[in-house]
Amino acid sequence: MFNSRLAQRLNLRYPIIQAPCAPYSIEAVVAEVSNAGGLGSLSAALFSPAKIRDSIREIKRLTNNPFAVNLFAPPAISPVPDDFTNKKRYISDKVLDTFRGELGIETPDRYTPRSYPFEDQLSVLLEEGCPVFSFTFGEMPDGVIAKLKGAGTFVIGTATTVHEASVLVNRPNQQDAVDAIIAQGYEAGGHRGKFDSTKIESQLGTMSLLPQVVDAVGHKVPVIAAGGISDPRSVLASFMLGADAAALGTLFMLSKSTILPSYHREALMNSQPEATQLTRAFTGRYARGITNRFIEKIHEACTGEDDIPSYDIHSARTMDISAKAKEDGKGGDYASMWSGQSFAVAKAFTENGTLTATETLEKLVSGVEELKKKFVSTA
Numbered sequence: 510m511f512n513s514r515l516a517q518r519l520n521l522r523y524p525i526i527q528a529p530c531a532p533y534s535i536e537a538v539v540a541e542v543s544n545a546g547g548l549g550s551l552s553a554a555l556f557s558p559a560k561i562r563d564s565i566r567e568i569k570r571l572t573n574n575p576f577a578v579n580l581f582a583p584p585a586i587s588p589v590p591d592d593f594t595n596k597k598r599y600i601s602d603k604v605l606d607t608f609r610g611e612l613g614i615e616t617p618d619r620y621t622p623r624s625y626p627f628e629d630q631l632s633v634l635l636e637e638g639c640p641v642f643s644f645t646f647g648e649m650p651d652g653v654i655a656k657l658k659g660a661g662t663f664v665i666g667t668a669t670t671v672h673e674a675s676v677l678v679n680r681p682n683q684q685d686a687v688d689a690i691i692a693q694g695y696e697a698g699g700h701r702g703k704f705d706s707t708k709i710e711s712q713l714g715t716m717s718l719l720p721q722v723v724d725a726v727g728h729k730v731p732v733i734a735a736g737g738i739s740d741p742r743s744v745l746a747s748f749m750l751g752a753d754a755a756a757l758g759t760l761f762m763l764s765k766s767t768i769l770p771s772y773h774r775e776a777l778m779n780s781q782p783e784a785t786q787l788t789r790a791f792t793g794r795y796a797r798g799i800t801n802r803f804i805e806k807i808h809e810a811c812t813g814e815d816d817i818p819s820y821d822i823h824s825a826r827t828m829d830i831s832a833k834a835k836e837d838g839k840g841g842d843y844a845s846m847w848s849g850q851s852f853a854v855a856k857a858f859t860e861n862g863t864l865t866a867t868e869t870l871e872k873l874v875s876g877v878e879e880l881k882k883k884f885v886s887t888a
């Protein structure tokens with residue numbers, strides 16, 4: 510398809526990555542994409558260490574091809590036990606309590622952390638072995654990447670700015686530098702990998718970010734494009750802008766191979782193209798999703814940065830609400846529906862979500878080949 514450094518290095522038939530989409534990128538879809546010649550990615554960030562072990566074993570049972578496991582980088586400042594009580598309340602907590610009232614649930618005395626300890630998750634990866642490890646939300650602690658590389662794992666980090674890409678590639682100890690970088694543009698669905706101090710509204714779209722990341726670090730490591738890529742046109746455009754591979758989240762999430770719940774799928778089928786926005790409403794970290802009542806009410810009440818606490822604290826405080834709403838069939842109003850800006854393109858390309866992940870990948874590859882012919886014949 511393309512003479513890609515990444516495809517050669519990882520022995521992939523196609524430089525196409527099914528980007529991790531927690532909690533929908535389950536073992537079966539990961540193996541399906543890897544078996545079809547792309548790179549499947551397991552979104553394991555919210556998994557317990559035991560579940561990560563089972564999932565890696567299951568994927569290895571389903572495919573002999575390379576696959577990736579994705580985790581969140583641990584926070585620079587770890588939460589303390591009091592953060593999981595109501596000792597300190599935030600403006601967002603008032604809105605969360607209103608939601609609880611509507612759903613008939615009590616405010617918990619203690620909240621369950623959303624993430625398992627990173628060190629425990631990492632230990633499983635090292636014990637089980639996985640061909641590719643990808644991460645988002647920042648830098649890995651010193652020594653982690655060196656250990657993974659020592660175990661034969663190829664390591665991919667996520668950058669949303671040129672500066673972040675440079676930080677991940679040029680670590681003081683080169684053994685801790687990533688092997689490849691994802692340039693995640695503003696269009697991307699789900700959480701932003703952002704970890705530098707750039708203002709969120711100043712972040713760049715894929716068309717601007719990608720060539721600048723390629724110019725800054727592409728001579729050292731392969732660059733993977735992510736954000737708004739949902740059909741052959743945008744895959745080819747990424748390669749033209751210097752990418753070694755394209756990572757597609759929303760597109761594969763919409764394929765029928767994932768466990769996307771019906772309220773989320775329906776929202777993607779029926780929303781206007783402008784329906785997504787960036788929000789801290791669900792987790793305290795900026796993420797792109799379809800606007801719903803939960804987002805609107807939190808945004809109305811929380812106008813300052815400090816009105817919503819950071820990821821570990823806020824994401825623990827919203828879990829009971831999402832769980833009860835889903836149980837009551839009200840996920841569309843109260844749960845997150847992460848999506849990239851090109852969800853309507855993904856909808857059309859997957860024929861309203863009726864294609865499998867394999868069919869989606871095959872259609873992408875043949876579409877890119879067709880476009881290449883057209884491009885060459887009219888040049």
Ligand SMILES: Cc1cc2nc3c(=O)[nH]c(=O)nc-3n(C[C@H](O)[C@H](O)[C@H](O)COP(=O)(O)O)c2cc1C
Nearest residue numbers: 528529530531645697698699736737758759847849
């Ligand atoms: C539902 C959803 C969940 C996501 N979860 C993760 C995750 O766990 N880890 C991660 O690195 N990226 C996550 N992302 C971001 C994707 O990996 C990828 O960067 C993004 O989907 C690319 O933009 P696109 O959606 O326009 O294709 C998520 C995206 C979505 C839509």
